[in-house]
Amino acid sequence: MVADGIVSAYPVDPEDGPPVGISKDDALTLKALMSPVKGALGYSLEDARQLYLKERIGVGEDPRRHAARNRLAKLFVRAEAGGLPASTLLVDLTRQQARDVRDHMLTYEKPGGGKVAPASVKRDLTIMKAMIGHAIREFDLIKAAHNPFEALEVGISSGGEEDIAARELKETLPDAVIAAMRGNLQGELNLIWGLGSRHARLSH
Known part of the structure; x- marks a missing residue:
């Protein structure tokens, strides 16, 4: 009855039926009434941001807090450009939206030229993940x-460049050096060297 009362206050689209020009508050109320599991919990990404700013970043003019607020603001601009507006309800978030945001952010160019590094995108998406996780809880x-x-x-x-960790860029020791080291080690040191070599091979 409440939902019908809200709908009756707006003109109805003759083709597909939804009310025309409905306000955001009435739209959320309708969603809550028609889909109580999701709609009644109408917290958006913007709500998540405000909570994160309040409880995790905080207020004040500390340079680190100021930088964190700016980074979060920039992240929201890029997320919206990637198809994820701040008005999106947390209960409506999809994996495809997350992938779209990631792919879009990877297209940005650095101030000095060239594509932004995947590691930089990963740091921004880690902030998004932490913010959403905090809000969900x-x-x-x-x-x-x-x-x-x-x-x-x-x-x-x-651009097809792999995001390789720094440890993976280090060259391994030549076989001749490894053999020479092994020949000069005695007792427990030889066992430790063997364990370290085995771990290095497994990590690659």
Whole structure:
């Protein structure tokens, strides 16, 4: 009855039926009434941001806080450009939206030229993941929403360059050096060297 009362206050589209020009508050109320599991929990990404600013970043003119606020603001601009507006409800977030945001962010260019590094995109998406996770917990949405940025891989940029960790860029020791070292080690040191070599081979 309440939903019918809201709808009756607006003109109805003759083709597909939804009310025309409905306000945001009335739209959220209708969603809550028609889909109580999701709609009644109408917290958006913007609500998540405000909560994160208040409880995690904080106020004040400390340079680190100021930089964190600016980074979060820039992240929201890029997320919206990637198809994820701040008005999106947390319960409506999808994995595809997270992938779209990631792919869009990988297309940005650095101030000095060249594509932004995947590692930089990964840091921004880690902030998004932390912010959404915090909101899901604090807004009691654990049973109604999921965090699509969890375990989101950022492995290859749009230019095809792999995001290789620094340790993977280090050259391994030549076989001759390894053999010489092994020959000069005695007792427990030889065992430690062997364990270290085996771990290095497994990590590659």
